[in-house]
Amino acid sequence: MKQLCSISFILFFGFPVFSQETAEEIIYDKRDDHIESFPNRVTTRLFYINTSNSFNFTDKNSRDAVRLIPNKQDRIGASVAFRNIAVSYSVAPDFLAVNKDNKHSKLFNLNLRAYFGKWMQTLDLYRQKGFFVEYETISPYYPEMKSFKIGGATSYILNDKFSYRAIASQDEKQLQSAGSFIPGIVYYYTKLNINMDSLNQEFHLFDIAFSPAYHYNWVPAKNLLLSAGISAGIGLNHSTSEDESFTSLLTELNLKGSFIYDLSNLYTGLHYSYLILNHNTDRSTYIKDNIPFFQIFIGYRFKAAEKLIRKADKINDKLKIKSE
Structure with missing residues (x-):
């Protein structure tokens, strides 16, 4: 897991764009009235x-509230993506103030x-160790x-x-304003291990x-994209502990916003989202499960080398992946 924290590879989840261009022609850009895509760019x-x-x-009953807040780490990194493969590397450097005393x-x-x-399929994974427990005016730290x-x-x-890809991965560009209803299942x-003083519960x-x-x-201007969702x-939540199993009503709220400036193949922007899951853990306890996410990025799309494109096409042929 420590190695995954440094180098995460996306083989199943990524940016699937498949092509079968002939040897005489490699298509780097495709566009219609609303969307431009970049099938053979890195x-x-x-x-x-x-x-x-x-x-x-x-x-x-008492309305007493306790907050479990992880000792946060800010990360910086880099990623490279081509078709359905992406590789990223990220670290939590000490020069970022929030990381100096983790x-x-x-x-x-x-x-x-x-x-x-x-x-569209998404997958999120969070593994955390070390929490502050805020109760009234105190907030002790529990490293375990x-x-x-x-x-x-x-x-x-x-x-x-x-185009959702224009927001999430920039292997497409939204040319004219458009919206979409997106039904889904979340x-x-x-798994939460509460290990504090004499209390040890899972x-x-x-x-x-x-x-x-x-x-x-x-799209208010040619190269500017503002997105909101x-x-x-x-739905339902099922919570279990050593003492009790309990099923309750679940509500979900997710707010998202993005700003992207995309000039030719150079792009920069930011993403913000806030996911809230509300439910009971037992008959007397209510929980709010929060996941804020903030990202700033800058990137560039390069033309992929012809050898890389041909190799990718051969792999698609062997796997019988059809062109989109």
Whole structure:
């Protein structure tokens, strides 16, 4: 896992764009009235990420609240992507102020995305160690408290004129404003180890919700993209601990916003999102599960070498992957 924290490879989830150009012609750019795509370009990116997974527990009777806040680590890194393969490297350097006193805390985060026609699949993974426990005016630190979360969403993009790739991976560019209704299913599994003083308890949380969403890409100028989206879902949570198993109503809210400036093949921008999952863990305790995510990036798209393109086409032929 430590190695994955440094080098994450995306083989299944990535940016699938398949082509079968002839030897006489390599297509680097395709466009229609609304979307421009870059099927044979290598996409590179430098990025800064701030994200974490925190938990708010509230007693339904007394209204007392306890917040479990991970000792955050900001990361910087680089990524290279071509077709359906991407490789990234990220570190948590000490020169970033938030990392100077991390008290042996650990954070591993992986966010993957794939497209299959109109279908979009995401996968999120968070592994954290070291939490502050905020209660009233005190916030002691517990280095052995841990959490693990894995899950994601399966979504369907209804509007062909709307490009989610223009927001997420920049292997497409939105040329005219467009929006889309995107129904989906959201699901997560969370393991929370509360290890503090005399309390040592483990929770297992299972979430699933139907989550309709709407996203809009606004193109106010030729190379500028402003995007906003919201999803609001409802479903079920099943929580288990040593003392009790409990099933309750789950609500999901996810707010997203992006700013991207894309000049020729040079692009820069930022993403922000905030996911909130609300449910009970037992008959008397209410939990708010929060995942904020912030990223700043700058990148460039290079023409892939002909040998790389031919090699990729041969692999597609062997795997019987058809052109899109």
